[in-house]
Structures are given as structure tokens and as C-alpha cells.
Amino acid sequence: MKRFLLHIVLFLIILIVSGFIILCQADGHTDAFYTKFTTKKQNALIIGSSRAAQGIQPKVINNLISNLSIYNYAFSRVHTPYGKPYLSSIQKKLDPNTSNSIFLVEVNPWSISKQKGEELDSTYFEEQDSFLGKVKNPNSNPNLTYLLNYYNGRNVEILTKKGKNYHGETLFVHSDGWFEVKLKDSLERTTSRIKSTVKSYKNIRNEYEGKSNVRMAFLIKTIQFLHEHGSVYLIRLPVNDDMLQIENSLMPRFDSDIMELSRMLNTPYINLMPSRNNYEYTDGHHLNYESGQEVSKIIAELIKKEKL
Amino acid sequence: MLFNSLDFAVFLPIVFVLYWFVTQRNLKIQNILILVSSYVFYGWWDYRFLALITFSTVIDYLIGLQLAKSEDQSKRKLLLWTSILVNIGFLGFFKYYNFFVDNFVEAFSFFGNEIQPNTLYIILPVGISFYTFQTLSYTIDIYKRKLKPTSDFVAFGAFVSFFPQLVAGPIERATNLLPQFYKKREFKYNNAVDGLRQILWGLFKKIVIADNCAYFVNTIFDNYTDYGASTLFLGAVFFAFQIYGDFSGYSDIAIGTSRLFGFNLKQNFAFPYFSRDIAEFWRRWHISLSTWFRDYVYIPLGGSRGSIWNQIRNVFIIFLVSGFWHGANWTFIVWGGLNALYFLPLLIIKRNRVHTNVVAEFKVFPNLKECFGMLFTFIITVIAWVFFRADSVSHATQYLSRIVDVSFFNIPEIRPTFLFVLIFIFILIEWAGRRQLYAIQTLWFRFPRIIRLFIYYLIAMTIFLYGGKEQEFIYFQF
Numbered sequence: 125m126k127r128f129l130l131h132i133v134l135f136l137i138i139l140i141v142s143g144f145i146i147l148c149q150a151d152g153h154t155d156a157f158y159t160k161f162t163t164k165k166q167n168a169l170i171i172g173s174s175r176a177a178q179g180i181q182p183k184v185i186n187n188l189i190s191n192l193s194i195y196n197y198a199f200s201r202v203h204t205p206y207g208k209p210y211l212s213s214i215q216k217k218l219d220p221n222t223s224n225s226i227f228l229v230e231v232n233p234w235s236i237s238k239q240k241g242e243e244l245d246s247t248y249f250e251e252q253d254s255f256l257g258k259v260k261n262p263n264s265n266p267n268l269t270y271l272l273n274y275y276n277g278r279n280v281e282i283l284t285k286k287g288k289n290y291h292g293e294t295l296f297v298h299s300d301g302w303f304e305v306k307l308k309d310s311l312e313r314t315t316s317r318i319k320s321t322v323k324s325y326k327n328i329r330n331e332y333e334g335k336s337n338v339r340m341a342f343l344i345k346t347i348q349f350l351h352e353h354g355s356v357y358l359i360r361l362p363v364n365d366d367m368l369q370i371e372n373s374l375m376p377r378f379d380s381d382i383m384e385l386s387r388m389l390n391t392p393y394i395n396l397m398p399s400r401n402n403y404e405y406t407d408g409h410h411l412n413y414e415s416g417q418e419v420s421k422i423i424a425e426l427i428k429k430e431k432l
Numbered sequence: 433m434l435f436n437s438l439d440f441a442v443f444l445p446i447v448f449v450l451y452w453f454v455t456q457r458n459l460k461i462q463n464i465l466i467l468v469s470s471y472v473f474y475g476w477w478d479y480r481f482l483a484l485i486t487f488s489t490v491i492d493y494l495i496g497l498q499l500a501k502s503e504d505q506s507k508r509k510l511l512l513w514t515s516i517l518v519n520i521g522f523l524g525f526f527k528y529y530n531f532f533v534d535n536f537v538e539a540f541s542f543f544g545n546e547i548q549p550n551t552l553y554i555i556l557p558v559g560i561s562f563y564t565f566q567t568l569s570y571t572i573d574i575y576k577r578k579l580k581p582t583s584d585f586v587a588f589g590a591f592v593s594f595f596p597q598l599v600a601g602p603i604e605r606a607t608n609l610l611p612q613f614y615k616k617r618e619f620k621y622n623n624a625v626d627g628l629r630q631i632l633w634g635l636f637k638k639i640v641i642a643d644n645c646a647y648f649v650n651t652i653f654d655n656y657t658d659y660g661a662s663t664l665f666l667g668a669v670f671f672a673f674q675i676y677g678d679f680s681g682y683s684d685i686a687i688g689t690s691r692l693f694g695f696n697l698k699q700n701f702a703f704p705y706f707s708r709d710i711a712e713f714w715r716r717w718h719i720s721l722s723t724w725f726r727d728y729v730y731i732p733l734g735g736s737r738g739s740i741w742n743q744i745r746n747v748f749i750i751f752l753v754s755g756f757w758h759g760a761n762w763t764f765i766v767w768g769g770l771n772a773l774y775f776l777p778l779l780i781i782k783r784n785r786v787h788t789n790v791v792a793e794f795k796v797f798p799n800l801k802e803c804f805g806m807l808f809t810f811i812i813t814v815i816a817w818v819f820f821r822a823d824s825v826s827h828a829t830q831y832l833s834r835i836v837d838v839s840f841f842n843i844p845e846i847r848p849t850f851l852f853v854l855i856f857i858f859i860l861i862e863w864a865g866r867r868q869l870y871a872i873q874t875l876w877f878r879f880p881r882i883i884r885l886f887i888y889y890l891i892a893m894t895i896f897l898y899g900g901k902e903q904e905f906i907y908f909q910f
Contacts, residue, residue: 125452125619125621127621128619128621128624128625131625132628135885135888135889138889139889139892139893139896142889142893142896143893143896146896146897272438278644278897278898278899279896279897279898279899280850280897280898283897
């Protein structure tokens with residue numbers, strides 16, 4: 125028996141060590157979220173949905189605003205609508221000693237809406253069962269909780285998905301949290317991608333009821349929490365006309381609601397939607413690399429002006 | 433608790449240590465440990481399921497004792513029927529109630545009478561089809577005086593709920609498993625290592641083969657109108673590997689786990705895809721269920737005795753009942769019927785017991801005739817599996833009708849190279865180990881131990897690296 129146990133323990137140790145070494149290879153190529161849970165606590169944050177994750181480039185902002193090292197801690201429509209889980213994750217990601225910092229809070233109708241049949245109250249949120257609610261330490265490298273429970277790919281892909289041009293496309297989370305997406309683009313491909321995204325969002329729209337008072341309350345709580353550590357800017361990123369139409373049908377009074385909130389909390393609202401036709405999108409609502417760069421620059425300039 | 437879960441990875445070592453280090457000296461306490469662990473394992477899904485298995489255990493235990501005491505034939509019959517009705521009653525209610533109600537409603541509306549269905553929201557207790565058959569075999573065997581009842585309630589409870597095979601078999605006969613609870617189990621290094629080896633191979637089949645196939649099978653079956661014939665055929669082939677990897681993988685883990693505790697369970701799969709005809713396939717696929725139906729349904733019906741019409745009737749009954757056992761859906765009944773149709777020609781020309789040995793038993797490669805036989809059997813099995821996987825009979829027929837198309841000769845739209853390679857390696861290993869109880873049982877014994885260990889390490893790392901997304905075992909729903 126002792127011999128058996130000794131052999132099995134040795135064999136398991138070798139396996140666990142091998143597995144651990146492989147998991148340690150996970151990085152920004154692994155998926156769209158993993159590295160955001162592996163960096164240290166931050167002093168300035170960009171928060172919001174995938175639009176912000178892809179569209180707001182911290183490097184551009186940091187270059188234009190001195191002494192700023194802003195980190196992109198935005199995820200996706202599904203994972204980070206405003207609610208208790210996201211607020212709690214932000215609280216864990218933010219260095220508690222932070223003061224006089226800058227926070228960009230991206231808002232859109234999806235992030236403060238309620239899905240049909242979703243039983244929201246101030247204690248339960250659907251996303252709390254996803255990695256956002258379950259990863260208790262978002263500052264650990266490697267983050268085994270995430271990799272073992274929420275990484276969706278096969279582990280072999282941690283080793284093989286390397287290099288910036290996987291399948292000729294770039295999907296990479298930078299060390300500042302920005303999710304760089306460069307797809308194989310041609311007019312035909314982009315048009316077809318936009319068409320299919322708009323179609324799918326029309327269906328998603330039907331899954332949503334409209335504005336949620338609970339989510340709105342948590343957006344306010346999030347802003348109030350961030351106010352304790354610096355200046356907060358509400359940002360609405362642009363989308364194309366078709367996507368805007370869908371969003372308007374979901375929440376026709378979105379802009380006026382956010383403006384009211386902006387006044388109430390004394391928080392500037394940067395609405396980039398009116399200039400939406402100046403930009404290009406990978407799929408109708410995510411800014412492409414160049415447009416993201418441009419938008420990030422505009423945001424930085426506006427903040428600089430505001431600060432002065 | 434799933435075998436391929438972290439919960440089980442913690443549960444198993446705890447029970448193992450308690451079993452061999454704490455309770456080893458007292459057989460009764462060891463059996464109590466098995467009983468309690470099995471109830472924890474089962475209750476992990478839903479504690480409410482425990483009431484059902486407890487009730488079934490108590491009823492069959494008491495009926496078993498009464499059957500042995502009584503010499504009055506009519507009383508014995510009554511007792512047997514009580515056991516059958518209770519067990520089949522539970523199964524019928526939990527598994528088939530809504531199916532029958534829905535079909536009655538449909539039948540009535542066909543004749544112009546609209547009635548309001550009174551279906552219920554019923555949760556199907558995991559593994560009910562398996563332990564029900566296991567306890568039934570106990571009372572039937574006592575009734576037939578093939579088995580003496582046990583007065584040891586703990587041993588009987590442990591036999592019914594034995595966690596390695598509780599939820600998806602193998603369906604053990606009381607004559608094989610129950611006596612093992614009476615004897616002191618001794619730890620044997622070689623048995624335990626053999627058990628671990630079989631668990632490793634079972635995990636490979638489930639996590640690498642079945643779970644990876646499942647992803648593509650779901651994509652293809654759910655969007656079958658979007659794909660050409662060759663992709664649809666590939667989807668059906670993937671499902672053949674998924675269900676084999678899933679179910680035989682589960683059986684391997686169950687048998688291997690039992691060996692860790694000093695128990696021997698019967699082989700449940702004997703490399704069925706290397707069968708040269710459908711009769712051989714059914715001797716090699718889900719052996720514990722096939723033999724259960726053979727012994728408790730087919731033979732009492734007359735089996736292969738009597739006129740050819742009786743034999744045909746019996747074959748149809750057994751396949752249809754077997755199909756229906758798998759689930760409350762017409763797809764399973766059609767799947768059973770189709771297999772009966774495949775089987776009939778062999779029965780009529782009396783060639784249903786031609787291939788009773790291992791294919792190419794003393795050779796490395798099969799001959800042309802054997803290759804053709806295996807390929808033909810595999811293809812007709814794949815066609816039948818489409819009914820097994822489809823959501824409805826019309827889904828299956830549309831799926832199959834789309835396969836009959838010139839696009840069958842096109843390159844499939846879905847071509848997961850890594851999966852092709854894994855399946856190819858899997859087939860090679862299974863072929864090389866087809867004379868064993870499971871493929872890697874003694875496969876690399878001619879190599880030095882260190883090489884063998886390295887191969888097991890590679891298998892384990894393949895599971896870690898190529899494991900598909902965790903999926904429930906298909907047979908849990910049956």
C-alpha cells in the first residue's frame with residue numbers, strides 16, 4: 125500500500141508541476157480577459173464593455189496626459205454590465221491608496237439594462253456566476269482560479285496561440301489591458317461582419333426589457349466609489365447607425381438620463397455618438413484600430429482641457 | 433458528482449484513504465463506508481434522489497427475504513410482481529409519464545378530440561434506469577432460485593448504490609457483485625495499478641475523444657441545414673466516436689475505480705467498432721444491458737427457439753424495448769427498430785453467431801473481408817446513431833436525407849485536424865489492445881517500466897492539453 129501511495133503521489137506531483145508550467149505560459153494571447161486578472165492593482169481605470177476594452181487605448185491617453193498610467197479594465201456586455209459583481213471587482217483592482225486619479229466609465233444602454241426574465245435585485249446578479257464574480261483575486265499571476273474554471277479553450281492553445289498574427293489576425297490583450305483586435309479586413313468581409321452583428325443584436329435586443337433601476341443604482345455607486353479616488357468621466361463610444369437604432373429602441377431616453385446623472389454627480393459626460401460617422405468599426409459597434417486611436421486621443425484632449 | 437470533475441478528484445482519495453486505512457479491519461464498517469460514500473456521491477446531484485433509491489433498496493431487500501421464505505408459488509409470484517411494479521413504476525413515472533401523456537394527447541387530436549394535457553414538471557433522477565435494473569435482477573434471480581437473498585442490509589444497500597457504477601453502469605448482477613460485499617477485500621498493488629490505468633484510459637476516451645467530438649457534433653446537428661452532405665456524414669461519424677468515448681469511457685472509470693476498492697465488475701464494452709457484423713456489435717456494445725435483456729426478456733419470451741416468426745418477434749421486442757429504455761422519445765424506438773432490421777437477415781440465414789472471437793485474433797492486420805465487414809457494420813451503425821442523437825424523428829430523417837447528395841463528395845466544411853489526428857491515434861491504440869479487457873491493459877508491458885510510465889504521462893498530459901469543454905456523460909440521462 126505504501127509503495128502504491130508513494131508511486132501515485134510522485135506521478136501526480138510530476139503531472140501537477142507539468143500542468144502548472146503550462147498554465148504559467150498563459151498571456152494576452154490566451155483569451156480576451158485572462159491577463160486583466162494577472163496584473164497588479166492599478167491607480168487609474170477604464171471600465172465598461174467590450175467597446176471600451178477594444179476602443180479605448182490606454183497607451184494613447186497615457187502619452188497625452190502626464191503622470192498617468194491608466195489601465196483598461198473593461199470586459200464585455202455579458203460580463204460587465206453595471207452591478208455589484210463589477211463594482212466589487214473594480215474595488216479589488218484599484219489600489220486603495222489612489223488619489224487624484226482619472227477614471228473613464230464607458231456607458232451604453234446595454235450596460236444598464238435588464239434582460240427579460242432576469243431577476244435582478246441588489247443582492248443577486250447573473251454575472252456573479254461568471255469569472256467576474258468568482259475570481260476573488262484579480263491581481264494574481266498566474267491566475268489559476270480563472271484558468272482552471274473559466275478559460276474556455278483547450279489548454280494546448282495556451283502554448284500554440286502565440287505570436288501577434290494567429291491565423292493572420294491579431295487578438296491580443298496588452299499589458300495595459302487594451303484588447304487589440306485586428307481582423308483580416310476587406311470591404312466585403314467588414315460589410316458582411318457588420319451585417320451579421322447587426323442581425324444578431326436585433327435578436328439580442330429582444331432579450332432585453334429596457335432600463336434597470338438596480339443597474340442604474342450600481343452605476344451611480346461605481347461612480348461615487350471612483351470619485352473618492354479621483355475624477356470620473358462618463359463616456360459614450362460611437363457605434364454605426366444601425367446599432368444606434370437598436371440602442372434607441374432599447375432605451376430612447378438614454379442620453380438624457382446620462383446627462384441628468386452627469387449633472388447630479390457632477391461628472392462630465394463625453395458623448396462621442398454624434399460624430400459616429402467619422403469612425404470605422406470592425407463589426408458595427410467596435411471601433412477599429414485607427415478609429416480607436418483617434419477616439420482615445422479625443423478623450424485625452426477633452427480630459428486635459430477639462431482638467432485645465 | 434461527475435467522474436471528470438474536481439469534486440470527484442477530491443472525493444475519491446478521501447474515500448480511498450478511509451477505506452483502506454481507517455475501516456479496513458472491519459468488513460461491516462467498510463461496507464457502511466461504501467454505502468455512505470455512495471449516498472454522498474449520488475446526493476451531490478440532488479439530495480431528493482436519495483429518497484427514491486432508499487425506498488427501492490428497502491422494498492427489494494424485504495421482498496428478497498420474503499421470496500426465500502415462501503414456498504407458496506402464488507405468493508412468490510405476487511412478491512415478484514410487486515418488485516417489478518414498484519421498480520418499473522418508478523421508472524415509468526419519472527422517465528415516461530410525460531411521453532405517454534403527450535402521445536395520448538396527440539393521438540386524440542389526430543381523431544379530432546382536443547384534450548388538455550396534464551404533463552408534470554418531473555426531474556429524471558440520474559441513473560434510475562441502471563439501479564432499477566440492478567435491483568430487479570436481484571429479485572428475479574431469487575425468484576428463479578438462482579440466488580440466495582442477503583440478510584445483510586448494509587451489503588445490499590451498498591450493492592444497489594455502489595458509487596462507481598451507480599449512475600451509468602455497468603449494470604451488475606447480484607450474482608457477481610453482491611457476494612463481493614461479504615468477503616474481506618485485500619489491497620493488491622497490481623490490481624490498484626490496473627484500476628488506475630483503466631481510469632486513465634477512460635478519462636482519455638471521455639475528455640479527449642468524446643468531449644472534443646461533442647463540440648462539433650452539437651454544431652453540425654444543431655445547424656444541419658447550413659452544411660453539405662460530407663459535413664453531415666462527418667458529424668454522424670463524430671457522434672459515433674462521442675457516444676463510444678463517453679459511455680465506454682465512463683465504464684472504464686467505473687470498473688477501474690471499483691478495482692481500487694478491491695471489486696471486480698464485468699466488462700461493458702469489448703471494442704464494438706471492430707465488429708464484423710451487427711450481431712457481433714451487439715455482443716460487444718453495452719454488454720451489461722444486452723445480457724440483462726437477453727436473460728430477463730429475450731430468453732423468457734422463447735429466445736431463438738420456436739418458429740422463425742417467434743424469433744423475429746422476440747428480436748424486435750428486445751431491440752424496441754432496449755431503444756425505449758434509453759429515453760422517452762420516438763427517436764430511441766426508431767433506433768432500436770433499425771438495429772432489429774439490421775439484425776434480422778443474420779437471424780434468418782442463421783449467421784448471427786459467426787463472429788464470436790476477436791477480429792484478426794492472431795494477426796496484426798485484418799484481411800480484406802474483415803475490413804469490409806467492419807466498415808459496413810460501422811457505417812450502418814453510424815446511420816442508426818443519427819436517430820439516437822437527433823431531437824426528433826423528423827430531424828433525423830431530414831439529416832439523413834441531406835447526406836444523400838452529390839455534396840457528399842465535397843471536402844467537409846468542418847475539418848478539425850487535431851481531432852482527426854487524435855481519433856486516428858485512438859483507433860490505433862484500441863486496435864492494438866483489442867484482445868484485452870481495455871485497450872491499454874497490457875499494451876506496453878514489453879517495454880521497460882520507465883518507458884511505460886512515460887507513455888502514461890503522455891496520455892495524462894494529452895488529457896490536460898486536449899481536454900474538451902466539460903460535458904455531462906450522455907448516459908446519465910438514461
